[in-house]
Amino acid sequence: MNNKSLLTPSPLIPPFRPEIIQSLIDGVDRYNPDNVSILEEYLGTQLQNEEYDLMANLAILKLYQFNPHLVNDLVINNILVKALTAIPNPDFNLCLYLLQEGALNDESIAKLILLQQSLEEARYQEFWETYEKDDAYRELTSEAIGFDTAIRKVILTAICMAYQSISADLLRLYLNFVNDDDGFEAFIQSRGLTIKDSVVIIPTNYDNEAKPTVIRENIKFEQLTKVIGYSNEL
Amino acid sequence: MEEYHEGYEEEIDLAEEIDLLTNNNDDYAGVEEDLDEEGQMQLLILQQQQYAQEIPEVVKNFIIYFHRNILENNVYELHGIYENSFNRLTEKFYGKTPWPEADYIAPLVNDDQVFLTLYRELYYRHIYSKLTPAIEHRFHSYENYCDLFNFILNSDGPVSLELPNQWLWDIIDEFIYQFQSFCNYRSRLKTKTEEEIALLRDNIQVWSCYSVLNVLYSLITKSRITEQLLVSKHGGDMIEAAGEYGSRPLYKMLGYFSIIGLLRVHCLLGDYTLALKMMDNIELSKKALFARVTACHVTTYYYVGFAYMMMRRYADAIKAFSHILVFIARTKMYHTRSYQFDQINKKGDQMYALLTICIALCPTRLDENIHPHLREKYGEHLLKMQRGEEGLQTFEDLFLYACPKFISPNGPNFEDPNALTQTIEPHHHHAKIFLSEVRHQLLIPTLRSYLKLYTTMGIDKLSAFLDIDAETLRTQLLIVKQKSRQQKWTNGTLLEGEYVTTSDLDFCLKQDMIHIAESKVGRRYGDWFLRHINKFQDIIAGMDLRS
Numbered sequence: 001m002n003n004k005s006l007l008t009p010s011p012l013i014p015p016f017r018p019e020i021i022q023s024l025i026d027g028v029d030r031y032n033p034d035n036v037s038i039l040e041e042y043l044g045t046q047l048q049n050e051e052y053d054l055m056a057n058l059a060i061l062k063l064y065q066f067n068p069h070l071v072n073d074l075v076i077n078n079i080l081v082k083a084l085t086a087i088p089n090p091d092f093n094l095c096l097y098l099l100q101e102g103a104l105n106d107e108s109i110a111k112l113i114l115l116q117q118s119l120e121e122a123r124y125q126e127f128w129e130t131y132e133k134d135d136a137y138r139e140l141t142s143e144a145i146g147f148d149t150a151i152r153k154v155i156l157t158a159i160c161m162a163y164q165s166i167s168a169d170l171l172r173l174y175l176n177f178v179n180d181d182d183g184f185e186a187f188i189q190s191r192g193l194t195i196k197d198s199v200v201i202i203p204t205n206y207d208n209e210a211k212p213t214v215i216r217e218n219i220k221f222e223q224l225t226k227v228i229g230y231s232n233e234l
Numbered sequence: 235m236e237e238y239h240e241g242y243e244e245e246i247d248l249a250e251e252i253d254l255l256t257n258n259n260d261d262y263a264g265v266e267e268d269l270d271e272e273g274q275m276q277l278l279i280l281q282q283q284q285y286a287q288e289i290p291e292v293v294k295n296f297i298i299y300f301h302r303n304i305l306e307n308n309v310y311e312l313h314g315i316y317e318n319s320f321n322r323l324t325e326k327f328y329g330k331t332p333w334p335e336a337d338y339i340a341p342l343v344n345d346d347q348v349f350l351t352l353y354r355e356l357y358y359r360h361i362y363s364k365l366t367p368a369i370e371h372r373f374h375s376y377e378n379y380c381d382l383f384n385f386i387l388n389s390d391g392p393v394s395l396e397l398p399n400q401w402l403w404d405i406i407d408e409f410i411y412q413f414q415s416f417c418n419y420r421s422r423l424k425t426k427t428e429e430e431i432a433l434l435r436d437n438i439q440v441w442s443c444y445s446v447l448n449v450l451y452s453l454i455t456k457s458r459i460t461e462q463l464l465v466s467k468h469g470g471d472m473i474e475a476a477g478e479y480g481s482r483p484l485y486k487m488l489g490y491f492s493i494i495g496l497l498r499v500h501c502l503l504g505d506y507t508l509a510l511k512m513m514d515n516i517e518l519s520k521k522a523l524f525a526r527v528t529a530c531h532v533t534t535y536y537y538v539g540f541a542y543m544m545m546r547r548y549a550d551a552i553k554a555f556s557h558i559l560v561f562i563a564r565t566k567m568y569h570t571r572s573y574q575f576d577q578i579n580k581k582g583d584q585m586y587a588l589l590t591i592c593i594a595l596c597p598t599r600l601d602e603n604i605h606p607h608l609r610e611k612y613g614e615h616l617l618k619m620q621r622g623e624e625g626l627q628t629f630e631d632l633f634l635y636a637c638p639k640f641i642s643p644n645g646p647n648f649e650d651p652n653a654l655t656q657t658i659e660p661h662h663h664h665a666k667i668f669l670s671e672v673r674h675q676l677l678i679p680t681l682r683s684y685l686k687l688y689t690t691m692g693i694d695k696l697s698a699f700l701d702i703d704a705e706t707l708r709t710q711l712l713i714v715k716q717k718s719r720q721q722k723w724t725n726g727t728l729l730e731g732e733y734v735t736t737s738d739l740d741f742c743l744k745q746d747m748i749h750i751a752e753s754k755v756g757r758r759y760g761d762w763f764l765r766h767i768n769k770f771q772d773i774i775a776g777m778d779l780r781s
Contacts, residue, residue, distance in 0.1 A: 031447065102663075214755075
């Protein structure tokens, strides 16, 4: 039985982050507009290699915030697309906070916010419907290799946190595998789940266990020092 | 536009060499010329005023005394001068008018430029707090801060000046306050005269983000405060770590306060991760340096708590707000007489509002020292916030009341004629994003109240109770589950932490059946006895005294 949540925060220092990026975002160099292209290139690698580095991407948005002439809308979109794959971490909003007032009305950003809302509110079928009905969405996410799979992982994690067993049909809808049985089975098996009689069985974990507990008070030694002091005075 | 770029790049280079400030002063010459005519007019008027109304004798004596103690580095006396005498004289003579201009008191202090710079710091701060600063005041105050930091950072070797910690904190605090105030002032072009707009357009470097960050980072570098904090945490040679500058209290404290200053600046800019990252080497404990100055202590926790809240780390935010509110409640009697009493109270009240938001989103048992006050002040708000859609307005009201004054770093685009009629209001941007977050969770309180009544329940039955369809209920349950897990700090830097359960109510789904589990808090006998033993001991001690 694992005693850790299935959720993990976006790492402060991802293992694949190159030395040069690390020293750049750690120091005052992060404010130097000349460095924006290094960070943008690094975002490119993240998109290619299915990696994600929130802190480095926030550093790009920071430079944009101070130097509006540097802003590249395509880069902002890609950063937001990557942040979608980190839900339910707050990354997407942390990026939005750094954008200029009014940016929320930008057409592409508004589309991505729509996707974010349906993911955050666990309306997964709606997410896929929105995503597939308009080519503009696929275009927005086209540079992020493995975007669909990443989103499926986000959804499956949420399901594994709440369910111990779930109807395979329902899960197929959530994961957008409606006419793709093989794909569905391969995916959930790769995540360690099994199907039996059209029901997907999810092993118990920290999040889906739901065990009643009694929290007992825990008195630390420091709380007693005063009382022990009194006894000396007697 | 070209000039714009160059200015920024130049400033960046200088960040490394830490002599940006001199450069800014050169740029500033243009303003002086612009102001010339008007400035001279004002000078004349002021001169006349001064002749008519001489500086009172007590104020003259005070300034002479003040000057002498600055020269002697008498920190103890300066403490009294700064916290008491100056404020008393302000009340008596300068409640509605500025203090005498530095030029008028110059003869009293042998034209001591360092003293006059420090004096102007107080002079402008007084205008900001008691009167309405005009654009000239804003520009000149910036120039004066440049002079002050230039003197501290770019003299030959460390300066021998010593000032009370409270004043050093106030210098950093006020510097950021005036920066924020300027950004908001610049964002409202609608009400400005043409001259004012021209001045703003031609002096884009005044109070620019880069210049403010440069000052704060330069103070941090010069004082080697990061190295000092690392040595105090892990051990090592402090004298070597501190170096020539950092071993002097003035530099050490300015460097330290600049870290807290950056925490604040980054929050004002909406960069919450970077804000908390500034605190990497500072531990949140009572022994930390920030606790030496109450205003700094309060500021630190306000911004740490706020940043956590914006990062959805409500449990961590609640801990931060509770800590400082308990502190304020316990020390109330000590700072009722402080000149900062009102400010601390206002921040305290804002933090109660933020705390209310946090416990609405993450129900938590509060410390008994603050719970009654919160219930009294915001109990009704809290009830409203749990009533779904109609509660949203209350969230917004409390957020706008208690959030920091966000800034838009670049100000209006002067090339764009539309910009002249628009007002940039960054707090709406932040409120909108934050509220979208709240919106996801509106149904949770209702759902929780039902779940608490059962141990197992079918999806169909519950959806009938709630009058929603089964699929919506499944969706809502997934939200409840996700929101009941939060990243929470256990050790390491403030940004670290792991996801844990933050709710007393948990459940799991087995296909169409909900299984509910509630964790209960056992009675706290030990705590009860400890409190009463202490109370009893106090009574005995009281009786001993009397007999």
